[in-house]
Amino acid sequence: MVSKIESTSSKISKVIDQVEHLNTSLQNVSAITEESSTSAEEVSASVEEQVSGITDMASLATVLNDLSIELQKNVNLFKY
Secondary structure (H helix, E strand, O other): OHHHHHHHHHHHHHHHHHHHHHHHHHHHHHHHHHHHHHHHHHHHHHHHHHHHHHHHHHHHHHHHHHHHHHHHHHHHHHHO
16 A cells, blocks of 8 residues: 555656646746747837838938939920
């Protein structure tokens, strides 16, 4: 009877060890997930900044194009 109790106790100890290991692993996964989430948020913010910059450049390119057309018209006035 004592040997069965000892065997059961040993098995319970192993299960407890495995549960503790699993808990540690889950904590590590949770930490990695949080880090990944933070990185994704930083990338998203950078992309938004780049999109804003590109939009500004496109707008300025349109203005520059309009100005060049106007300049060409004015130059043509003096050619003829």
